[in-house]
Amino acid sequence: MVGQVGKISQCGKFAPLGEINSGRNKPISTRETGVSLKDMNVSDFEVVGKVSDFEVGRGRAVPYDGRMVAVFRQESGEWYAIDDLCPHMGASLAEGYVEGNSVTCPWHAWRFCVADGTWEDNPRVKVDSFEVQVDGDDVKVRERVVEKEGDVE
Numbered sequence: 001m002v003g004q005v006g007k008i009s010q011c012g013k014f015a016p017l018g019e020i021n022s023g024r025n026k027p028i029s030t031r032e033t034g035v036s037l038k039d040m041n042v043s044d045f046e047v048v049g050k051v052s053d054f055e056v057g058r059g060r061a062v063p064y065d066g067r068m069v070a071v072f073r074q075e076s077g078e079w080y081a082i083d084d085l086c087p088h089m090g091a092s093l094a095e096g097y098v099e100g101n102s103v104t105c106p107w108h109a110w111r112f113c114v115a116d117g118t119w120e121d122n123p124r125v126k127v128d129s130f131e132v133q134v135d136g137d138d139v140k141v142r143e144r145v146v147e148k149e150g151d152v153e
């Protein structure tokens, strides 16, 4: 895309600057706020289940912070989480078909990158994505934080 400024999503799609985040919360950026993570009072990870609750290569919807989040345990060993609510008509993205880092909505086949929430058919739109941490047998989720250099948690 000549002449456009943007970034490549984690699923390899180009997202021009000015992307739209369809969710209610956007990633917290310490670069934008100039405030450290400690000062931002970022919430700790919250346990959403046990490792054995999540099937490899499938999504599972879990409650987190008053909403449903789709957690994906990938064959690669990676874990991802995005908003479970499809922005089209509200299907559960956790019920979608997973192929690589893409999930296809079970109702009308919109595709989303599970790594960063990008809508693959229109990378300017994203659903919220979350950080996932596996701590022993616990699977934990928290809102995504974008750190600037030098930040220490």
Ligand code: FES
Pocket (backbone or CB within 6 Å): 086, 087, 088, 089, 090, 091, 105, 106, 107, 108, 109, 110
């Ligand atoms: S509800 Fe997801 S594509 Fe329509």
